[in-house]
Amino acid sequence: MNIIIYEDYYAENFEPISLTRPIFDIRYGENTLLDRIKKICPNDNLGLWVRDHLCDLVRETHPKLHVNRMPKEETLWLNARVLWTDEMITEIRKSPAMSFLDGDECIGAHLSGPVSVEWLHAGGPLSVFPPDEEIRHFNGSTVFHYLWDFLSRIPDAIADINLKSSKKKEMVSVIVDETNGPIIIHESATIEPFTYLQGPLYIGENCTVMSHSKVKNSIIGPGCKIGGEVSGTIIQGNSNKAHDGFLGDSFLGEWVNLGAGTTNSNLKNNYQHVSMSVNGVEEMSTRLFLGCFMGDHTKTSIGTLLNTGTNIGVGCNVLAQSFPKRVIPSFTFCVQGKHRKMDFDHFIETAVTVKNRRKLGISTAEKKLLKLIYLSR
Numbered sequence: 001m002n003i004i005i006y007e008d009y010y011a012e013n014f015e016p017i018s019l020t021r022p023i024f025d026i027r028y029g030e031n032t033l034l035d036r037i038k039k040i041c042p043n044d045n046l047g048l049w050v051r052d053h054l055c056d057l058v059r060e061t062h063p064k065l066h067v068n069r070m071p072k073e074e075t076l077w078l079n080a081r082v083l084w085t086d087e088m089i090t091e092i093r094k095s096p097a098m099s100f101l102d103g104d105e106c107i108g109a110h111l112s113g114p115v116s117v118e119w120l121h122a123g124g125p126l127s128v129f130p131p132d133e134e135i136r137h138f139n140g141s142t143v144f145h146y147l148w149d150f151l152s153r154i155p156d157a158i159a160d161i162n163l164k165s166s167k168k169k170e171m172v173s174v175i176v177d178e179t180n181g182p183i184i185i186h187e188s189a190t191i192e193p194f195t196y197l198q199g200p201l202y203i204g205e206n207c208t209v210m211s212h213s214k215v216k217n218s219i220i221g222p223g224c225k226i227g228g229e230v231s232g233t234i235i236q237g238n239s240n241k242a243h244d245g246f247l248g249d250s251f252l253g254e255w256v257n258l259g260a261g262t263t264n265s266n267l268k269n270n271y272q273h274v275s276m277s278v279n280g281v282e283e284m285s286t287r288l289f290l291g292c293f294m295g296d297h298t299k300t301s302i303g304t305l306l307n308t309g310t311n312i313g314v315g316c317n318v319l320a321q322s323f324p325k326r327v328i329p330s331f332t333f334c335v336q337g338k339h340r341k342m343d344f345d346h347f348i349e350t351a352v353t354v355k356n357r358r359k360l361g362i363s364t365a366e367k368k369l370l371k372l373i374y375l376s377r
Contacts, residue, residue: 006049016295024080029157083142106130250291264306266291
């Protein structure tokens with residue numbers, strides 16, 4: 001069957017991670033949300049529907065899938081913000097043409113080709129209106145609204161990993177505490193001696209955890225270097241926090257580098273819920289513990305301190321031994337609280353150098369997207 005995984009009007013609320021990738025490429029456990037659907041639907045014809053400015057990059061990162069192609073046939077539309085299960089997708093398959101809502105949010109639809117075309121011409125997934133079909137309510141699904149929703153589901157995401165396919169890794173002088181949940185370590189990862197690991201915890205492919213580190217309740221994507229203390233955190237991948245310092249209840253993108261001693265606060269002194277600026281709006285989370293979000297290619301200097309609920313965009317450079325502002329726009333050079341815009345050419349030079357160290361390059365589509373973010377700042 002033809003299936004399209006789509007972004008909707010909530011996409012920008014997952015900034016800064018969603019500034020440089022579609023929602024379905026956000027990490028959930030060992031995989032992404034898209035990887036999860038691929039495993040459930042191995043024999044279906046999958047397609048993607050994303051924000052227009054992401055099309056070129058997504059076609060490059062997912063070359064085998066069609067992107068923003070208007071369907072002519074019967075199609076299942078699956079909202080990328082939903083944690084889909086085999087049972088949910090099976091139920092939608094069996095249902096006649098209709099829209100599926102959880103509360104007032106459209107989480108999916110089973111549409112004929114003409115109705116899909118009509119919906120897309122009327123605004124489609126990026127509008128707030130569901131397809132003009134009979135509505136069926138689908139209560140109790142897991143729908144993500146903000147990045148902190150992913151942090152809250154770290155234990156569930158790790159519990160979903162197939163433990164039968166994972167191998168126990170032999171480590172020397174490493175304390176492994178699985179009292180609160182499993183610890184899953186990719187066979188290519190390196191865990192140096194005198195390290196404390198507490199589950200639930202996932203450490204991905206080609207990661208290195210430095211000696212004397214303490215890592216717990218976190219999801220570490222591939223290619224990361226981890227040191228110091230990390231707790232309640234998701235790292236998309238290919239980022240470095242190789243030195244002492246605390247990173248708690250945070251979400252980092254790719255190609256992030258935290259200087260030695262970088263530490264974030266994750267709890268307010270009055271023990272109230274933490275708010276964070278998201279897409280230009282101050283949103284109150286339901287969390288007592290919430291640290292920082294950092295977009296791709298952002299870096300901090302040694303000794304940087306970050307306040308509770310800090311949102312830092314893409315391509316920033318933060319040098320702050322006292323708390324900077326809790327909102328740092330993309331491509332900002334922040335020095336002791338003073339902001340100036342980065343030079344884009346200098347940024348690209350550094351980004352190329354960083355990726356070349358991993359024998360990777362920056363594509364034309366990637367440069368184009370980064371320049372678009374830079375110009376829209």
